[in-house]
Amino acid sequence: xxYGWANAIEEFPLVLFTTLTPSAVVAYLIVAIGTxxxxxxxxxxxxxxxxxxxxxxxxxxxxxxxxxxALHLGNPANALYVFAGVGRSPxxxxxxxxxxxxxxxxxFWMLQFSVEPHRTAMGLLYALIAAAAVIVIALIGYAYHVxxxxxxxxxxxxxxxxxxxxxxGVIVAECSLGLFKVPxxxxxxxxxxxxxMLVVAGAACLAVHVTQGLAFPDMRNAYGTAAQLVPLYxxxxxxxxxxxxxxxxxxxxxxxxxxxxxxxxxxPVAAIVLAYAGMMVMRFMFYMSHLxxxxxx
Numbered sequence: 001x002x003y004g005w006a007n008a009i010e011e012f013p014l015v016l017f018t019t020l021t022p023s024a025v026v027a028y029l030i031v032a033i034g035t036x037x038x039x040x041x042x043x044x045x046x047x048x049x050x051x052x053x054x055x056x057x058x059x060x061x062x063x064x065x066x067x068x069x070a071l072h073l074g075n076p077a078n079a080l081y082v083f084a085g086v087g088r089s090p091x092x093x094x095x096x097x098x099x100x101x102x103x104x105x106x107x108f109w110m111l112q113f114s115v116e117p118h119r120t121a122m123g124l125l126y127a128l129i130a131a132a133a134v135i136v137i138a139l140i141g142y143a144y145h146v147x148x149x150x151x152x153x154x155x156x157x158x159x160x161x162x163x164x165x166x167x168x169g170v171i172v173a174e175c176s177l178g179l180f181k182v183p184x185x186x187x188x189x190x191x192x193x194x195x196x197m198l199v200v201a202g203a204a205c206l207a208v209h210v211t212q213g214l215a216f217p218d219m220r221n222a223y224g225t226a227a228q229l230v231p232l233y234x235x236x237x238x239x240x241x242x243x244x245x246x247x248x249x250x251x252x253x254x255x256x257x258x259x260x261x262x263x264x265x266x267x268p269v270a271a272i273v274l275a276y277a278g279m280m281v282m283r284f285m286f287y288m289s290h291l292x293x294x295x296x297x
Contacts, residue, residue: 004229004288011287013071018140019280021065021098022161025133026169028058028105030188031176032126035112036119037185050180052112057176059105066098090143097139101132137165150219151226151289156212160286163208164279167201167244170194171275174251175268184255191255198248205244209237209282219291226291236285243278247271 008015031054069091086092108125111117141158174194177184187193213233216226227233250271253259259267 004290007290008284008287013068015280015283015287016068017065018161019065019164019276019283020068021062022137022140022165023168023172023276023279024058024062024065025098025101025136026165027172027176028055028062029126029130029133030169030173030184031055031058032105032108032129033188034177034182034185035108035117036123036126047182048112050182052109053180054176054182055105055109055112057179058172059102059109061172062098062102062105066095066102069095069098090139090145094136094139094143097132097136101129101136104129104132137162148293149290150221150293151216151291154212154215156208156215157286159208160205160212160282163201163205164282167198167205168275168279170197170201171247171251172272174255175272178251178254178268189255191252194255195248195252198251202241202244202248206237206241209240213237216289221291221293226289229291230285230288233285233289236281240278240282243274243281247274247278250274 031051034051034054035048086096104125108122108129111122111125138158141161144152144157146152170188174184174188183189184194187197216230216233219226230236247270250259250263250267254267254271263270
């Protein structure tokens with residue numbers, strides 16, 4: 001466990017990046033739907049202003065993840081070298097994809113200040129942002145497809161990134177809207193619909209993590225097994241389930257207007273923190289499980 005813990009601590013910037021950014025990317029798409037499906041006024045429309053603020057929350061979270069990825073390089077000045085590796089370095093590819101997503105999303109956000117926003121232009125830009133979001137999540141998942149790392153070259157790794165993005169994305173989106181009293185649109189407005197989404201996404205996340213954990217005892221090299229690197233894996237998974245369940249409950253109760261007292265005001269922030277804490281636990285477990293095919297961990 002000592003080596004696994006040390007490796008996870010060393011990779012903490014990437015823990016933050018792979019926890020924050022995928023969910024924030026999906027959350028942005030969900031929040032942005034409101035700007036297209038509502039008949040809003042110009043930049044001085046109060047509801048459009050609240051939507052802009054909700055978009056900012058998701059952009060800030062995605063940006064924090066990007067900054068964390070840059071810190072992984074040791075010296076922030078080395079961040080410029082990321083661009084030199086585009087096409088051959090998985091880290092360079094995913095960072096470039098996130099930058100492209102943030103640039104497109106920033107333009108979309110600035111369009112919300114137009115006196116008369118052009119709906120066709122916004123629709124086309126939204127399509128580009130959605131495509132960029134898919135690329136971001138795919139590249140983050142693919143970045144860990146390393147043939148020499150037994151525990152990473154498995155289907156559960158990209159699947160866990162995608163499932164976390166969907167589960168966290170719904171929670172972060174609902175909370176970002178709730179912070180500024182913006183009613184969601186479409187299926188994201190229905191408590192039962194959102195509950196179903198969270199149940200399906202949460203069950204998918206658990207299934208992926210369970211199958212990965214069950215495979216750890218059989219993943220071994222000359223020094224030991226993956227299970228020895230993460231002896232607290234199942235406790236971590238239990239913590240993940242509890243935290244995500246608590247976050248989901250706050251979201252659904254908030255949609256049903258059943259939160260009261262302090263939780264009615266702090267519920268959205270609490271749900272975001274709980275959801276990210278749960279995902280961060282499993283990202284720690286992922287980096288702790290680093291097991292190579294050679295004579296070492």
